[in-house]
Amino acid sequence: MHPFNAESKLLGELDAVWGAEGEGPERRFVIEKARRAAKYWIVTFEGVRGRDAADALRGVELRVERERMPDLPGDEVYLADLEGLEVRFEGRVVGEVSQVITYPSVVCLEVRGEEGTRELPLVPPWVAELDVAEGWVRCESWDDVPERGR
Numbered sequence: 453m454h455p456f457n458a459e460s461k462l463l464g465e466l467d468a469v470w471g472a473e474g475e476g477p478e479r480r481f482v483i484e485k486a487r488r489a490a491k492y493w494i495v496t497f498e499g500v501r502g503r504d505a506a507d508a509l510r511g512v513e514l515r516v517e518r519e520r521m522p523d524l525p526g527d528e529v530y531l532a533d534l535e536g537l538e539v540r541f542e543g544r545v546v547g548e549v550s551q552v553i554t555y556p557s558v559v560c561l562e563v564r565g566e567e568g569t570r571e572l573p574l575v576p577p578w579v580a581e582l583d584v585a586e587g588w589v590r591c592e593s594w595d596d597v598p599e600r601g602r
Contacts, residue, residue: 453493471514541594568599
């Protein structure tokens, strides 16, 4: 497994992870063994035996319950925690974060509002500040974020 955070030790503490194969339903993968390698983890899942069964899981994005994730220091946030936040510009609500999109060059917040759907880059000057606990993102620049449609 290739973790998003190569420094994390969390996988070694878990008993299971969640994921979906292709378009199938999400299922729980019980961890029998997990050991750290250079920049990835070698994991044995219950019921997954042999190279063919393991290869069938190649490319599956696995998830952990949010409650199991460690607290982050200072101003760091988990991208998943941004979904559902209110987006504000010049004192008014312009939409809500419907999803986070990670591109090779930038992370964007997909914002759905009355004016349609926009991808707001998660960097200044577009995003000035955010408060996950209070449930909002404040942007400094909105008019130059192109609309993607309704």
